[in-house]
Amino acid sequence: MKITWQNEGGPVSMKSFLSRHGISMRLIKDVKHGNGDFLVNNQAQTGVITVAHGDSAGIELPAEAADPLVASSDQPIDVLAEDENWLVVAKPAGLTSVPGPSDHADTLVNRVKGYLIREQAENLKPHLITRLDRDTSGLVLVAKHRVAQSMLTNPAVAKSLTKTYLAWVSGVLTPASGLIQAPIGRPTDSPRRAVMATGQAASTKYWVEQTFGNQVTQVKLALITGRTHQIRVHLTSLGHPLLGDELYGGDQALIQRQALHAATLAFDDPFSGQHREFAAPLPADLAQLVTTLNKADIKK
Numbered sequence: 001m002k003i004t005w006q007n008e009g010g011p012v013s014m015k016s017f018l019s020r021h022g023i024s025m026r027l028i029k030d031v032k033h034g035n036g037d038f039l040v041n042n043q044a045q046t047g048v049i050t051v052a053h054g055d056s057a058g059i060e061l062p063a064e065a066a067d068p069l070v071a072s073s074d075q076p077i078d079v080l081a082e083d084e085n086w087l088v089v090a091k092p093a094g095l096t097s098v099p100g101p102s103d104h105a106d107t108l109v110n111r112v113k114g115y116l117i118r119e120q121a122e123n124l125k126p127h128l129i130t131r132l133d134r135d136t137s138g139l140v141l142v143a144k145h146r147v148a149q150s151m152l153t154n155p156a157v158a159k160s161l162t163k164t165y166l167a168w169v170s171g172v173l174t175p176a177s178g179l180i181q182a183p184i185g186r187p188t189d190s191p192r193r194a195v196m197a198t199g200q201a202a203s204t205k206y207w208v209e210q211t212f213g214n215q216v217t218q219v220k221l222a223l224i225t226g227r228t229h230q231i232r233v234h235l236t237s238l239g240h241p242l243l244g245d246e247l248y249g250g251d252q253a254l255i256q257r258q259a260l261h262a263a264t265l266a267f268d269d270p271f272s273g274q275h276r277e278f279a280a281p282l283p284a285d286l287a288q289l290v291t292t293l294n295k296a297d298i299k300k
Helices: 014-020 025-032 108-118 146-151 155-160 230-237 284-299
Strands: 002-006 037-040 043-045 056-060 078-082 086-091 137-143 162-170 177-181 203-212 216-223 260-268 275-279
Touching (some): 025 037, 025 146, 086 108, 137 146, 155 260, 162 230, 203 230, 216 284
Parallel strands (some): 137 260
Antiparallel strands (some): 037 056, 078 086, 086 137, 162 260, 177 203
């Protein structure tokens, strides 16, 4: 693939020019070491390269072949948006994000790979920018090539990436909004995490959206940090575990998986310069949960 920009400023080194446009130093080094070409006015350049005012400059990379160690799955994916750089999908609950010991053949990565092959995409190696726990549903952002992945490691672009989640927890969460700041660690070899003094710093914002009697609270959340199980651990530490979350003691009477959904995702697209926003509707089990809670609330 080829990506170039017009230099509207004064003369600048190729390294500085590419960095200015969000290309990571790691990718620049890869091109320098022969994995691609530096381009100036559509001509490959080597050595010390200066990009003059008015020049078109950038990089050209070979297509990314499919990783033979990653299986391809023919199971469908729910594509919410797509262009030549990004794929936004709605991950269902029960699907692991990336291959691992428990599943290496039918994870989201395997399914996206299968989708790219069926679509005869130029690049066949998906790069998950965001990930979700197996039993969390909702939005996942996928970079369709390594340039897009590289650009989202740029601090300015990465800072623009925001996500919100919806959760349903036991009890009435008070106050109506707040910031949970509590370090999270792994006290045992169990997958379970906990708030602990020796853990990593973790911060979560929340806003109460609705309460159902004195039994359940619907909460919107935003992660400031991204620790494993962060939302689940923070809410459990307040005495309000997610409904259905067996690992953290959540009530499973109404739903048998953690009631957590990645509802919105937004970022500043470094290719188009536009701010992009996406939303994922509630899957059937969470929509049914809300219907059930509303009916129970009305009866009271």
